Amino acid sequence: MGYIAVKGGTDAIHNARELVEFYRLKKAVKPIEIEQIRSQLRLSIDKVMGEGGIYATEYAALAIKQMEGDVFEAAFVLRAFRATLQRKFYSETINTREMFVKRKISASFREIPGGQILGPTRDYIQRMLDTAKAIETKEDVETFLAGFAAHIDPAKLADIAHFDKVIDLLKKEGLLQPVGNDEDTTLKDITREAIKFPAPRSARLQMLARAETGGLMALGYSSMRGFGSVHPTVGELRYGAVPVRVKDRLGRVRYIGSIEVTEAEMISEYKAKSKKAIPYYSIGYGLCFGQNDTKAICMGILDRAMRSPEGNSPSNDQEFVLYHTEGIESMGFTNHLKLPHYVTFQSGLNNVRAAIERNAAAVPPSTINPSVIIPSLQPV
Amino acid sequence: MTDKDYILCECELSPLEQFIASLEKDFEIKMAGGPAVCLTMIKAEDSVEGQPFYLGEALTTECEVLVNGIPGLGLCMGDEPVRSYCIAFLDALEQLDGPHTGRVDAFLQDQARLISEARTLEYNHILRTRVDFKLMEQE
Secondary structure: OOOOOOOOOHHHHHHHHHHHHHHHHOOOOOOOOHHHHHHHOHHHHHHHHHHHOEEOHHHHHHHHHHOOOOHHHHHHHHHHHHOOOOEEEEEOOOOHHHOEEEEEEOOOOOOOOOOOEOOOOOOOOOOOOOHHHHHOOHHHHHHHHHHHHOOOOOOOOOOOOOOOOHHHHHHHOOOEOOOOOOOOOOOOOOOOOOOOOOOOHHHHHHHHHOOOHHHHHHHHHHHHHOOOOOOOEEEEEEEEEEEEEEEOOOOOEEEEEEEEEEEEEEEEEOOOOOOOOOOOEEEEEEEEEOOOHHHHHHHHHHHHHOOOOOOOOHHHOHHHHHHHOOHHHHHHHHHHOOOOOHHHHHHHHHHHHHHHHHHHHHOOHHHOOHHHOOHHHOOO | OOOHHHHHHHOOHHHHHHHHHHHHOOOOEEEEEEEEEEEEEEEEEOOOOOOEEEEEEEEEEEEEEEEOOEEEEEEEEOOOHHHHHHHHHHHHHOOOOOOHHHHHHHHHHHHHHHHHHHHHHHHHHHHOOEOOOOOOOOO
16 A cells, blocks of 8 residues: 655644634733732642643743643643753752741641641532622722731731751651662652653652652552552641742852742551561652642652552553653544544555455345445445 | 852842843953753652652753852753853852852842842741631630
């Protein structure tokens, strides 16, 4: 069979691009401002930055606007933007103990250093549609902010504190131990070096940090439901801002700003194979850009699951987890199915037609049921 | 006093820009590079085993200026050309003696106070969400 190269569609593509812009704008309402997206779609921005692999709130907001709120596409745009920029600095290791804590909870201990601070969360409210939001005005916003500010007496302000971690309590008692399996601990960068399996833990954590939240949740959930062995407890979940410092070209360590991160320390009981082995707890670690509890928790579950010696469930399989939670590659591959596959499909079609013809020729005419021959597949 | 870079990265842009504009006329300034955006790879580590890994990159702006021939480097996160220039300018200025020194220190102290006040206020709002556990028999 020969291939025939065809071309065309340039005008249609151009017009489709213009049409999608028309659909975005056709109601001729006031364009959404980037600053509105930055301040009011905070959690979408956090997802897009995390999956795009770049912390840039202003560009994440722009990507969300451009892609009409599709966070997959927005993350794709952001990751492509990232590829156009030169990496000039590596930060000093960020220290989550320096975090300006905005949320800090534990499901393992009631009393934790500094107490349980719920922070900005909708965890404990009913998911009822708030119809008042439909008619929210600037005056409503100002009234809320004034009322909110009035809750604090400026004369009685507590000083900012940093808190010890819950895991410190377990560490002090010797209850928390490293997982203990011999694995590669070298620091790899999956943006510079293609991942190979088994992957070092650094590569796994990096891939999980920029994985898609829904994908991580699906596999983390599968592990908890029994298709895996990890059903941990939240040792501590923290969200807040951590300082970022780099060395400038003169060797000086410089503060350049802060990033918001969510950190999850997920505690699992270590299941030793030997009955005589002393039991202990080990940790699964989750850390991601922005406020994203689900992502950090599931990252922690999967970090721990992939270190399990049992490789017989999806969540324990490194390649399965890391390739299928990579949102941009998954979306790209899925969407490539929409591109022309004319030659491939025609080839398959020819084979099916030939098989039907061969079958028809081999069977005596009196036994052929005409209804099984699909008219559209008959040779033209 | 709080780290100068911290203050300059965290303060409001408008007063910083105005302050630098009030100083510029007394110096010969040449742009030596940028402002331009680039990336910083953020290094993190797991909190129990200390396993280092890369979390992702952060958009960063860098700028290099010469103030009376003295180089200054400005770095900050985000797409912030004006702020990075201001940081670079003050970085160079730090190495030059003169009557401006007192003004710069006063500006930094003032901004440090404003940042601290805003953060303390936010922190106290956050503290309102701290759980006050009571035993079931307590009211």
